[in-house]
Amino acid sequence: MTKSNTAAVQPAEPAAKNQLFLGTFVHSKALTELEYLHNAAVCVDRSGVIVAVERDCDEVKARATLLPRLGWDEAEVKLVIAKEGQFFFPGFIDTHLHASQYPNVGIFGSSTLLDWLNTYTFPLEASLADPAKARRVYSRVIRKTLAHGTTCAAYYATTDVASTNLLADLCLAAGQRALVGRVCMDQLSPSYYRDSSPESAVAATLASIEHIRRADPTFTLVRPVITPRFAPACSFALMRQLGELAAATQLPVQTHISENRREVALVAELFPPSATGARDASYAALYDAAGLLTPRTILAHAVHLTEPEAALLARRGCAVSHCPCSNSALTSGAARVRWLLDRGIVCGLGTDMSGGFSPSVLEAARHAVLVSRHVAMGVAGGGSRGGDEKAAEKKESESESEEEKERAKLSVEEVLFLATRGGAKVVGLEGKVGGFDVGMEWDAQLIGLTMVDDAGGGGVEDEDGDAGNVDVFGWESWPDRIAKWLYNGDDRNTKRVWVKGRLVHERK
């Protein structure tokens, strides 16, 4: 279990007991709807599975009726009660991040994707072949993400098998659910950091898969994920062999798609359909020709997709990881999440460290709201058009574009859905994590906000030394409290974190 500011990653506590959680529970019912369960009880059995969700239940009632009904010996049950104002929320799912790039968060200058890779990213990733450095960095990433409530993360490691395996081992030890991918890349990248052939890349991927299989034979907590970095860094032979591996193993796949316009142009240039047999020169068609578009495929970014590409992704059942912090920071573009959702594509959120600057999925959710407003402003009449007001003055289409504008905006409820249930579907854990339904596993966080006292002080009701920046005055509705958390919350509000019933992080 990690604690804030004690050293490194420590083994998570085993969930030796049945557990009874009491208080307020908030989770997504649907894309646009959060459900608030007040004075509720959630029972989690020894294996970490939710076996009962009971409304209108306090400790007395739970002991009198609920525990007997489950046949639980009350002396053996661990009781966790959320304090007044606190609430349980599903753990966050980070559907895209590079564990190996964590030391570079916030460092990108004015670069965009392709120069950023060469200047900042490849040198750092290559250096993690040093096992001591890899241990230091990966331990820190796991600790940071757990502290921010990330109970499941889809990690890219590096090309190095030993340190990729170490990342998987550290996730297991810390109790974080994870997809861990050994990065494959046999072209374009610098010679010091590149697979020597498609075959060696596949062999290295297999070695990492086998390691994880030994460490977690049923992939209960940690799963391998087939990881071609992105098309420009992979030969078509490599992509095709990884596609075959995905078909043979039925393992998930993760890669990037259509992040940046130059990258899209480069892909069309590097991979003419005549050489790949793809139906056209689009990014999606290329991956499809390689067999990489599966129902278990996670595609990060998807900023500049065309209609036919979106239709193809939807047909193949691929999921998209939306990474708003990264897309803004690297001037990649503003992904049209509503447009993707409208086309039936499953979406979740990714921090995309270190293209993204923050380890927090809550911050990614906040930026998903803001970026959706920039998408809305890009719809006719937006304010970022350099003073060209002609579009705004086309009155005839105004009400139509106003409606389209409104639709482009994501709500608080929607981004929190993407951060939990949406993410669960992206990483293939739909119905298993992301909400508080009977039969799901207890991947959860306990959230506490600051109650401002009468003198304008705060943190009074909280034994935590620093209660963070979400100030509740007392008159706010629950939806307003959730909005306040989304906009000003940070790891200080995440008091405890559980994965599969095990306590994996606790503040202080």
Place this chain on the structure above:
Amino acid sequence: MTKSNTAAVQPAEPAAKNQLFLGTFVHSKALTELEYLHNAAVCVDRSGVIVAVERDCDEVKARATLLPRLGWDEAEVKLVIAKEGQFFFPGFIDTHLHASQYPNVGIFGSSTLLDWLNTYTFPLEASLADPAKARRVYSRVIRKTLAHGTTCAAYYATTDVASTNLLADLCLAAGQRALVGRVCMDQLSPSYYRDSSPESAVAATLASIEHIRRADPTFTLVRPVITPRFAPACSFALMRQLGELAAATQLPVQTHISENRREVALVAELFPPSATGARDASYAALYDAAGLLTPRTILAHAVHLTEPEAALLARRGCAVSHCPCSNSALTSGAARVRWLLDRGIVCGLGTDMSGGFSPSVLEAARHAVLVSRHVAMGVAGGGSRGGDEKAAEKKESESESEEEKERAKLSVEEVLFLATRGGAKVVGLEGKVGGFDVGMEWDAQLIGLTMVDDAGGGGVEDEDGDAGNVDVFGWESWPDRIAKWLYNGDDRNTKRVWVKGRLVHERK
């Protein structure tokens, strides 16, 4: 002095002694340049003024040569040493925020400016006529902003004189530099929250000015600011009378301009030039006709200005408060800061709580970078254009627009300039605060980042219970550390804050 999580606002410590600060100092030299002074000494006299800045100086050398040169008795000097890795940075200047709206941060749903005012804002502001509520809210705002390193804030209060005066008193007591404005509005707003006539609004403004003059006769720390809310909420008679008051008193003026397209259209509709004598129907021309465009005028937002309006603002010497969090959150637009700077307009940053969601100027600076990238993406070929790729394919103008795109982006250095020296100019304190030059006053913050240990733990070198989210591995250059702070820093990194030499906030 405020301390984190102790109750309410307390009087700042008097700076009874001469002070010697030792360590690393970072401040803006110019818009695009931060200066790093390592192993330096800064001497601040009893009145809070910087009297010496000495490079290559440690405690021994300071005692041997610097203090004697100043004629300071070393037994009487208070010594403050930044620890390894820590640095002193100028205090932030928040050039636009509504103290009265603080309880609503993060609460705006999908509203835009005009419905947001009616739904969320006016009811809350009106309720602060209750002095107990006003004291609670204003105490909290001052404490929060100081904790985030805001040494000077340009506040809007409400229409209520008594609670506006209370805000000024609380700023004085806490030692925060402030402009405090009693809000004037005699139309459009609901009947329960409106001045009954221009004359009563002016009388109320005068009453608040006189209160502040009694409390701080030389306006050393707190100054009154003439505050017409924004054009739609003011009759032309009111604006003109406030313009006359500004001319007569030479006091600063603050208001909003061109935040939202509907507001701009409403202004043109409400104030035909025939009725005001303005040269045209533009927002800026209206304010100019009222005499509100002075060299001491702070205009918030300025998102949708036209070329002639920008030229007018530049001619009048008005300043703009750029509020990126607010503009994105309320779908107002993306202000073109480079475009404003190119036209010679002075710019600073505003949190604009609660249109903006965060009390942190550092967060405003971060969003200024990101919004500038959305502005860049709006320049031909941007990614937020709903799949219309025709613009991107106009190859002939590509390199030109690429250059324009690059120029639109603000750098780390630039947004930190806006947050300090830029803000100082906006609020009329240029040369007095915002940097570490001899003759300036010591408005400063001590910043500490987290040093990650070999095991991937952190906070080890820090006695603070929670060192925040800026992880330094040790190999980062100083500019990279500053970038890390900009992107992941929060109030946990602001260890101490001084205004005019007085310690006004300390963590723990």
